[in-house]
Amino acid sequence: MTSNSSGTRAGTAREIQITFDCADPAALAAFWAEALGYKLQDPPGDFRTWDEALDAMGVPPERRNDASAVVDPAGDGPRLFFQRVPEPKQAKNRVHLDVRAAPGLTGDARMAALEAEAERLVSHGAARLQRFEPAPPLGAGHIIMADPEGNEFCLD
Template identity: 65%
Template sequence: MSREFQVTVDCADPEALATFWAAALDYVVQPPPEGFESWPAALTAFGVPAERQGDAHAVVDPDGRGPRLFFQRVPEAKRVKNRVHLDLRAAPDAGPEDRMAALEVEAERLVALGATRRRRVEPDPPLVGGFLVMSDPEGNEFCLD
């Protein structure tokens, strides 16, 4: 039996982080439930106070293949390296010569969206194909590989 799952990210600004990751992954902000024109309308109908309506946002794969990403507001700031992070497969089929160049192009796009470049790990065959360590706008680490 396969199970559905989502990836949950604790953060300070769920809407901003959801917007970043939607653009980074070619995902979309999850639409409101059927019968509602907007999330504020749905949340108001569900009894969520106006001051709490920005406490969570989600993004989904428009093709329905990838997991849902859920961003929830938490009071504490990020303090240490993530124990779990996302790897964005930006060049899964690229040959050794083209791989790092493709990753560099994707890194530039993500930096323009608000990511920060951390470091480059050079290829070290046969086990390491080379990758870039990045962080999202709130400092959560991820890799381009």
């Protein structure tokens, strides 16, 4: 393989991490772990808990919710990283996640599956924003949601 100007080998995919700026990393990480079937990232090394690891690192209690991360338990999906920022969300997302809640389903069955997932996520702090009905041939139907801090995502 040849290298390109960035130093990566041509044809080699890079791992990605999706980063969320937020006010409460622990709470948002817990929401997205629930939404995606992810888990909180394990503490580093031989530490049994994050509190043990953060104690050893000298992180003061008031800084322990500065960041959090969730990972796919199977190791296939991207890591989601949540970092505390001082400013609130101010505009519509330019990039959003599509949560595939009804793969392979069409019509009424698809929309029923999306509605059930929307209801489940609302019970965990999400907000339902708008429903788009199926519009064949290209529009299968989807529901726009917002996570507990207002970041838009779609159930599709």
